[in-house]
Amino acid sequence: MSQEITTLGALKRSGWCSTSVRTEIRKNAIGKIRRGEPLIEGIHGYDSTVLPQLETALLAGHDIILLGERGQGKSRIIRSLVGLLDEWMPIVAGSEINDDPLSPVSAFAKALIGEMGDQTPVSFVHRSQRFGEKLATPDTSMADLIGEVDPIKVAEGRYLADELTMHFGLVPRTNRGIFAINELPDLAERIQVGLLSILEERDVQIRGYRIALPLDVMLIASANPEDYTNRGRLITPLKDRFGSQIRTHYPLTAEIELEIVDQEAFRAPTSDIEVYFPEYLRATIASTSALARTSPAINQRSGVSVRTTVANYEALEAAAIRRSLLSGAALAVVRPSDFWVLASSMAGKIELDTVEETDEVAVIQKLVAKSILEVFRSRISLDELRGLVSIFEDGFEVTVGDDVSDEALGKILETLPEVQAVVKRLEARPELPAALSALEFLLEGLHLAKRLNKYQGEYGAIYAKRNR
Secondary structure, rough: OOOOOOEEEHHHHHOOOOOHHHHHHHHHHHHHHHHOOOOOOOOOOOOOHHHHHHHHHHHOOOEEEOOOOOOOOOOHHHHHHHHHOEEEEEEEOOOOOOOEEOOOEHHHHHHHHHHHHHHHHEEEHHHHOOOOEOOOOOOHHHHHHHHHEEHHHHHOOOOOOOOHHHHEEEHHOOOOOOEEEEOOHOHHHHHHHHHHHHOOOEEEEEEEEEEEOOEEEEEEEEEOHHHHHHOOOOOOOHHHHHHHEEOOOOOOOHHHHHHHHHOOOOOOOOOOOOEOOOOHHHHHHHHHHHHOOOOOEOOOOOOHHHHHHHHHHHHHHHHHHHHHHOOOOOOOOOOOOHHHHHHHOOOOOOOOOOOOOOHHHHHHHHHHHHHHHHHHHHHHHHHOOOOHHHHHHHOOOOOOOOOHHHHHHHHHHHHHHHHHHHHHHHHHOOHHHHHHHHHHHHHHHHHHOOEEEEEEEEEEEEEOOOOO
């Protein structure tokens, strides 16, 4: 269609009809819901919470504000809404604000159609070009969002009140599309006032001159709940203009969080090294983030995003690959002793909320220790390891770390038949590196359960009897 139609007359003969952007989105949303297709791709854990609210808001044709802490998928949801627009949309060729050929709003388009009639050139824009986005900051200006008088056009002889002197901002240029404002409360109040007329009266004022622009824009905004509900950060009339307010949330289960990690984590192809992340350590990573989201030492208003879990996951895989490169092993298995890397991957993603000076690394180490113990207790009974603890009470010691070879640890595991059955139940993979990771997990769990001591030796961490 877009290749066959080049003039207004041809567009009329095709039977194409003008529809508002809300009607267009509603129509396509209805089609997806009827076919059982998801409105948003790549979003996990919102099927029974956020998405039903979103579907309702779109069917109602509402402007929407998404409330949630960082890393809850708000931006992805907003950008994915573009998929609900028609693939191609006709505009008056050369229009800066996507003028509808059958219902133009700009002076440029009206004059061109008045002059050329059915011979007015028509072009088509893809739905990807019908989305505008702005991160709200205190220095965001009215010129950025709405527009400004172009002094060059004034110098050419046009009057200030003439619409043709205007250089359009982001919102008018997204006419007949979706415009998103991230962190809406950070907009200055005078700019928020400027949005009121766009949302309701559909006109703008530039330099004191009123310019009628009946724009067709769906506004989607995001905000932190603390900023949004705090009096003074967002003017009440602007809040009232949004039809729907939807709260997002962090993953409700570890399984959902790990689905997101599997989708988002960076994985460079490696032809000669296989990376393996044991299930119990994957659970530990998810548990670490979940505990951080309830920790009194961490500022919960800033949140602990899923990006934290993704970064931790990537760092642990990288630590395993590094160890394999140094040893020449073909299988890189993540181990509990690799968790030291979280001091760098997690530190920049949490904000401490304590009166006293607290070391971020110390907070992270406590979270990791609590997570390992939690996962250990959910999978292992201490009664299963009584024999192992008794061996340590007789003076047995085990050293783990990058400086200890797999062969040396493998020989130790061979001398512990009572542990091998627990290792096999915990870890199904038969390869030695996987078994050694499980052995480390058991030792660390016993240490955190106060059955073994652990201290730093010359070549790594040493596990020994409790009363040492």
